[in-house]
């Protein structure tokens with residue numbers, strides 16, 4: 001099992017190119033199922049999760065051609081609507097093929113995704129909304145069996161809580177439904193807007209982008225197009241956090257400051273100098289120790305839960321103390337015991353973590369537990385005294401493309417060891 005060996009103490013300096021967003025690429029790949037002519041997706045990040053979903057879609061019989069950062073799909077060869085547990089269990093976002101398969105082919109058998117380290121992550125909202133569109137849903141032996149007689153029918157849907165995947169699944173079903181669908185309490189993450197924009201390029205009629213109410217007028221069919229995945233705002237924030245924690249200066253390129261303003265505001269509150277360009281962001285910590293800052297994770301445009309672990313790591317060596325509230329997932333503090341092994345001072349009380357900044361961290365053998373927690377351990381190792389060994393880094397390969405090369409290009413002493 002691969003591990004990372006990281007020697008701390010280097011201020012990171014330099015430029016890093018941001019990849020396409022994992023959390024946009026996954027729904028965009030699922031949406032390719034809706035195209036009745038060949039469709040091309042560019043700027044696709046080369047990640048384990050992406051490869052898994054491409055494999056799952058190919059398993060439907062769809063012709064998938066994946067070269068470099070481009071995926072081409074031809075749905076004319078589709079032969080089944082079955083998404084097996086073996087693949088879905090390794091990548092929960094596979095549930096996103098449910099909406100498109102149901103909308104276009106009238107039936108789908110998709111394995112229920114398991115939970116994961118950060119929470120139970122049910123999909124009840126997805127299923128309830130699809131039923132509102134006229135789907136007949138049965139859950140048997142761990143599979144969702146969805147069918148509809150004829151076409152789905154437009155409906156007025158209100159989610160009980162903001163759900164990114166739920167919004168995406170319903171959006172991809174509603175675009176081919178008969179009539180109008182209104183989706184209320186919709187998620188407003190940039191990845192939703194990216195999905196809506198590609199669907200519109202395919203001929204869909206969607207209004208209310210970037211708002212919590214999407215109005216979809218169903219069409220008979222959708223055609224192919226050529227589209228490019230939006231920049232990864234979480235990868236951007238993660239590398240800027242590497243500059244903040246090491247007191248360095250990092251410029252992230254091929255990104256977009258407007259995707260993560262709430263995160264940039266926090267870096268500025270920490271005392272960093274943040275410069276914003278059209279498609280780049282530079283963070284200069286000027287050799288200073290950051291000020292610990294409090295925050296609460298909330299749906300976009302508030303502070304993203306996917307940056308919670310990374311900003312906690314910066315707080316760990318910050319001046320003063322901070323309170324972090326995780327309001328989205330019920331178990332997203334798995335990085336706390338690992339950071340504590342390195343000398344962090346964190347008290348967890350329910351969904352709140354109180355961090356008291358310390359001057360120094362000590363290297364220690366630690367274990368990654370989930371994707372974003374893994375990056376927070378990398379951040380801590382970059383400043384810890386000595387050599388830190390991080391185990392189970394397969395978690396990090398799911399969501400960060402070429403992470404060692406990108407960090408090494410910024411001066412980090414990191415290598416992958418078996």
Ligand code: EPZ
Nearest residue numbers: 023093121122123124125126162163164165306328329371
């Ligand atoms: C997406 O997950 C992201 N994954 C997550 O990123 C991200 O943390 C999350 O949105 C929140 O922003 C992808 O986009 C592939 P939700 P998703 O449905 O869609 C509850 C990462 O690190 N809920 O918005 O699964 C759920 O349990 C990953 O890149 C229900 O109760 O998240 C959670 O508490 C981690 N019932 C909350 O809503 C439902 O039917 C938000 O979940 C659906 C969700």
